[in-house]
Amino acid sequence: MSGLLDNVKYPEDLKGLSSEQLKQLCSEIRMKIIQTVSENGGHLASNLGVVELTVALHRVFNSEKDRIVWDVGHQSYTHKILTGRGDRLSLIRKKDGLSGFPNRCESTYDPFTSGHSSTSISAALGLSKAKELNHEDGYVVAVIGDGALTGGLAYEGLNNAGRLKKNFIVVLNDNEMSISRNVGSMARYLSKIRTEPSYFRIKGKIEKFLDHVPLIGKPLHHLLTKAKSAVKQMIYNRTIFEDMGFYYYGPFDGHDLDKMIEVFNNVKSINHPVLLHVITQKGKGYPFAEQNPGAFHGVSKFDVTTGKSFSSEINFSELFGKLICEFAEHDSRICAITAAMQSGTGLTQFAKKFPERFFDTGIAEEHAVTFCAGLSIGGMIPIFAVYSSFLQRGYDQLIHDVALQRTKVVFAIDRAGIVGEDGQTHQGIFDVAFLNTIPNATVYAPCYFEEMKTSFYHAIYDGTGVAAVRYPRGGQLFRPFDFQPSGLPYDYYGCKNPSAVIVTYGRLFSYACLALSKLQRNGIQVGILKLNRIKPIEPAAVDAVLNAPKIFFFEEAIEQGGVGERFYYLLGQAGFTGDYHLHAITGFVPQATMEESLHSLELDDEGMVKLILTECADNGEKKA
Incomplete structure (x- = not known):
């Protein structure tokens, strides 16, 4: 140019x-x-x-x-x-x-x-x-x-x-x-300020006049200062900023x-x-x-001439918007809350269909969480749709106003995991760790659209207290033709007597399935434990892989305090004697596409295959 x-x-x-x-x-x-x-x-x-x-x-x-x-x-x-x-x-x-x-x-x-x-x-x-x-x-x-x-x-x-x-x-x-x-x-x-310019013209003239009142002596100065303030207050209202x-x-x-x-x-x-x-x-x-x-x-990318986006695939945010409308049609207690993200979280249709049950708090996540707690105590079922990175701002309210009081609040955590181009301030990699610290919280992590509806049903109607469903930006990824979600807290897919087991949740299951095929071609029999409910972890899920010689946990979230650490603890409590390898995120993640980030972090199928081939070639000598 x-x-x-x-x-x-x-x-x-x-x-x-x-x-x-x-x-x-x-x-x-x-x-x-x-x-x-x-x-x-x-x-x-x-x-x-x-x-x-x-x-x-x-x-x-x-x-x-x-x-x-x-x-x-x-x-x-x-x-x-x-x-x-x-x-x-x-x-x-x-x-x-x-x-x-x-x-x-x-x-x-x-x-x-x-x-x-x-x-x-x-x-x-x-x-x-x-x-x-x-x-x-x-x-x-x-x-x-x-x-x-x-x-x-x-x-x-x-x-x-x-x-x-x-x-x-x-x-x-x-x-x-x-x-x-x-x-x-x-x-x-x-x-109101924008639409009353005369207010400021009058204010300016009055202030100019009053500020030129002659002052004689300190007592009179003090008296007139008070008088000026009183007159100003009578003639016009001050702004909140003043x-x-x-x-x-x-x-x-x-x-x-x-x-x-x-x-x-x-x-x-x-x-x-x-x-x-x-x-x-x-x-x-x-x-x-x-x-x-x-x-x-x-x-996303768009045509400058027409303004139309080049992306047309359905995504998890849009599906959430449709699902919550379906639930609300059959349950008048369901309310939707957003912190200035109506369109971003897929709530535009809900706002039109159920305006009396839709609440936009503005960019005020802390208020939104406590507001939800009040709605819940009043007999409603609030569902707060919020980006993972923005929910960080409501951590205190999550603990004090929701969990401590055992109020039923559902968190629809959008943009969970790597978000891509928005970079390190927006990556949704911390919610798992901080939700793991909250007593009695329940967290679901669907990988596919079909599982999302089941997850929200359980989040809304099972149990009390904090319930969350976390889902990624964009749409669903690869799904094996022979995999059928069970709707249970976990699914097992692949070899029944494997030499290695991959444990993961959310969309990383798609990459794990691609890795499974590649590993099998290299002579390594692999099973995949897919956690659908990541908090609390189902005891039977631990038992299902207890005898595996090698377990590889892949997690699209921060390592410290994550599900992988908790799963290792539960394995140890149950007497696990095999090798455990945890691969998660250990720092801030800069901007890149989601695919580029997962590849750099070695959390895609190539990264999984690389780690498992290396460890399996090591004759089981290496420990986690």
């Missing part, structure tokens, strides 16, 4: 451009983002909405010493383009390429790694205090948006930041959306580049915490994304 963008590599390259050139640059950036995301997949609508805002920030601030913290991090593509990574944008979300989120390991221009929501204000406040303690110059800016202000952590940060006696800038990028459309009181509050200690300015048009540059230059001189309310349009500049920003939030 030729044009201005070819010569703009770093923020300092913006300093000498005219207003018209900056606007042309914004158009070129939009085209680059649209083309890249159409080829790689990724976050489109949110990034198109912040182009002018980002250009203005980097035009005004000195990115060498100032710090810009992005929240949610998926709106940082323009930031990456302007900070030395534009030539590598084609590698975004690819193996060994750029992360789809700000990443401290990737660039010094990324002061904070942010893949989850509502963290920017707290992180930026810490950076600001560190500058102060280290006697360093420079501004700190937190850019929070795309619904992140619905998360409670944002208010904890605002509460503390409002006490500062120095410049601290929060930019609220208000695009009326998180991933699904924003919900709740804050959304209504911001909407009540928390911020100077509030806005709302401003976030696509008016000249205005944004002017505003940022002005607020740099204010020795006080400042909140700038900026209005942007999610999907700006691409008609399909403007018309349907939710659908173009996070996308």
Whole structure:
């Protein structure tokens, strides 16, 4: 692509451009983002909405010493383009390429790694205090948006930041959306502010008048200060941000580049915490994304001309949405809860068919979990659909508000295991370990669509307390023609008297079946123990492989605290004397396709075959 963008590599390259050139640059950036995301997949609508805002920030601030913290991090593509990574944008979300989120390991221009929501204000406040303690110059800016202000952590940060006696800038990028459309009181509050510009004109005039009232002597100064506050309160209501200690300015048009540059230059001189309310349009500049920003939030590869996705296969999220509608039709107690992920978790149809039983809490997983506990105590059956990596934020509530009180809450854990291109902040590899620590929790891990319905039936109607069904991103994988799911806590497939047994769960069963065929061609007889319920582990499942000479446990989750460790413990308790080999994940997993990640981790069929051939050729001498 030729044009201005070819010569703009770093923020300092913006300093000498005219207003018209900056606007042309914004158009070129939009085209680059649209083309890249159409080829790689990724976050489109949110990034198109912040182009002018980002250009203005980097035009005004000195990115060498100032710090810009992005929240949610998926709106940082323009930031990456302007900070030395534009030539590598084609590698975004690819193996060994750029992360789809700000990443401290990737660039010094990324002061904070942010893949989850509502963290920017707290992180930026810490950076600001560190500058102060280290006697360093420079501004700190937190850019929070795309619904992140619905998360409670944002208010904890605002509460503390409002006490500062120095410049601290929060930019609220208000695009009326998180991933699904924003919900709740804050959304209504911001909407009210957006639709009452006269409120701010009147406020400005009154403040200007009152601030010029002559003051004579300290007593009169004190009296008039109180009087000014009282008069202001009578004439107009303050914003919540002012009540928390911020100077509030806005709302401003976030696509008016000249205005944004002017505003940022002005607020740099204010020795006080400042909140700038900026209005942007999610999907700006691409008609399909403007018309349907939710659908173009996070996308797979698509045709730029038509806006249509190249992917059409049914996936676990869509199937979950259909299943929960079926259950809800026959049971009026069933409710569906999402934390701003209605479309992502497949709940769009449920929301339309059962609006009174559908609840979107906004990006507030902690609240969602405790809200579910209250629903349960009130006689309902709440099903919280949540990505594995986002459920991490509700761990305390899982223990204290659900498990401890033995309230019946079902967790539909989407994106379990490796998620692929979204990378290390989004990999669903920790839920198994933290669910394993929770007493009386029950966890199911289906591999195929057919098993998913059975798993949810058991999760909903068997037992009390925490029940979870975890399933991967995408669709089902290879299934042997002669395998039939039993619906029981475990299945056994393959040789009845094997020289080696593979134990696994979830979609790794598909890879285990492919490995079985390859191993048999190498003269190794293999059986596969497939765990359908991974917590608690069925005692009979342990007995089924107790006499195996070699057991290989493969797990698409973190090793420490995982099912593999628990299974080994149970084997030992039962008197197992064979060799046990546990192969799971031991660290964070960077972006790549799901297939590439599993191959790198040696959790696909090739990795399984390699490990088993090596160990079986070792004459059983090696121990786990």
